[in-house]
Amino acid sequence: MANFSKRLKTNVEGNFFVDSTCIDCDTCRQLAPSTFVEDGDFSVVYHQPWSTEEELAAYQALIACPVGSIGTSKKNPKIFSKAHASFPLPIENGVSYAGFNSEKSFGANSYFIQHPNGNWLVDSPRYLKHLAQAFEERGGIQYIFLSHQDDVADAARYAKTFGATRIIHQNDSSAMPDAEWIINGEDTVQIEPEFICIPVPGHTAGSMSLLYNHRYLFSGDHLWWDRDLNQLGTPENLVWDDEQLERSIRKILNRPFEWVLPGHGERIHLPWHAMKSAVEQLILRRWNFTPSQI
Ligand code: SF4
Ligand SMILES: [Fe+2]
Known part of the structure; x- marks a missing residue:
């Protein structure tokens, strides 16, 4: 209070x-x-x-x-x-912002995806009976996708409540050592037909993004919208490996998506060609490249 x-x-x-x-x-x-x-x-x-x-x-x-x-x-x-009662707050097509941000993840955003084959929680809000009840009413949680070690918050409690499968990368798994699904290496992994897990090391060694339906990129602390500068942003200071970060941003360049839904920072919706251009501009700006180096 x-x-x-x-x-x-x-x-x-x-x-x-x-x-x-x-x-x-x-x-x-x-x-x-x-x-x-x-x-x-x-x-x-x-x-x-x-x-x-x-x-x-x-x-x-x-x-x-x-x-x-x-x-x-x-x-x-x-x-x-x-x-x-308004949380989770609908964004579009069954994708919602969960609300109730947790101090354990320095107030990171988390998201809920309602899907006929099983619902997803992307990172974790505070555990609240009221919110768990809201998830229950929407069909529970099948998967909990953990973008990186900083944003696990109360994921273990939600997993226990719903018998959910927690997904985390091995390199960040010390934050959730008993996760049910540990992703290894840097190859993308198709978890379900519409859900692709993309390892994007850079901010942390085990950062991952989740691409849903070729439209929604849940980006953790890897990528966000900077509303003051009106452009995409990626970490400048809290970086585990800058070369890896550049490779990881390039990795998403040719994947069509229209939404960036981050842990920290503003979310953004752009037509895919504008999003691709925004990612290109980010690479040029952040690493001082010329257009021919894209
Ligand atoms: S910036 Fe975060 S911590 Fe500060 S008042 Fe707003 S929501 Fe609360
Ligand atoms: Fe982080």
Whole structure:
């Protein structure tokens, strides 16, 4: 629970506020960009919600915040309950953002995929009975895809609840040593007809992306959208091996996809040719190549 006595002075006056326990994970800015903005090492409220839609989004951010840093002077129980019940939040075609980001993964996003042959959880939210119930109502979880060692959070608990198969790369498997499916090497692995697991070492030795239906790339901390620069981003500092990272970005260049759904950073939807161009631009920029070197 946010503490009013720790309220950051940089919040605008009004009902919603962020306190000084904020870990600057970006979740609230993704969910309610018209209310929250980055200010130094924190998020703050720069504009109080004025419409019901904005208020709902601000409550969704309050609920998703991994460390409970967002508070209100006076809670609106009706909108709060609506926000609480809204997770997992649909994106499109059975793909949802799970919400309830976990401090254990520094507030990384996780996703739920509803599929007739069995549902998937991509990385893990906090374990909450309410969320487990929501997954149950949608048919449970068959696979838990772990993009890398940083974002396993409460995956073991969800796996136990649903008898799910956890998938992780061997090089990051110390984070989930009893995972049911360990991926080895750098070859892509077809897990189910529409699900391709792509090892993308770079950020960590065992980073992987999941490509679903040639449309959705769940990219962990390997690739994301930078909304300030309006371009794709990849790690600059938290890099295990930069040459491997470059190879891994090139690896996805010729795979058609239209969505990037990251652990950290903004998600993005672009037509596939625009996405391919954005990946090319990323390679040129990040490694100072000329177009002939693509
Ligand atoms: S979601 Fe919470 S921890 Fe993350 S940036 Fe917002 S206030 Fe800070
Ligand atoms: Fe990470």
